Amino acid sequence: MLKSLKPCGEPCCSNLTRESYCEQHMRTKPAYDQYRESATKRGYNSKWRQARLGYLSKHPFCVSCMMEGRRVPATVVDHIKPHKGDKKLFWDSGNWQPLCAPCHSRKTAKEDGGFKRLRTDHFLSL
Template identity: 60%
Template sequence: MPAQTYDAQRGSSAKRGYGTAWRKARAAWLRKHPLCVECEQQGVLIAATVVDHIKPHKGDMALFWDRDNWQSLCKSHHDRKTATEDGGFGHGPATEQQGTELVLRPGLTIMRVR
């Protein structure tokens, strides 16, 4: 699916749940959890700027608001995670599970889908 079609089908950020209530919850979460969890695991202290849904909610509002499904990430780690889940930067979601594995570091493997 072309990136433009995928983006159009996703709807606005507000329609996906990222409205005023999310912005308030996000700010409160980042105050309590200010460091990127991935950077911390590497022994590096970097401020988080994103509240990530560990398991993609895909419109499931119960999962969206489940704080056990949230983690603080820096933009770099969030971008990498999202690209892995969505099939690459701006390329829409991956539809196949075959491809070439790319091991970035132990415990972080992404799949390049062809």
């Protein structure tokens, strides 16, 4: 059975695909994105989604935006210290913070060395 069509995972791309990215953007993704496990295999499953919703209901605003005096709804539960597969660190709610999507993207890009750059430490765990 064929997967249903969905939008490409590349921001602002309107192409439809059965994979994470359309053919055009699959070729431009760094090797890290092409070879890492799915979100579910990395722990972002139904248990995580339930924990995430509970956390966001108790912490509804982005901590980064709040520090700038803005009340922006949080949509992401961020791991302050990247867990890199460590389940204990993954589930440590003291290592979580609420962020809006733009702040989370900026934080992740900074940790990864910039947008579309390759993090070599990810290859060590493959």
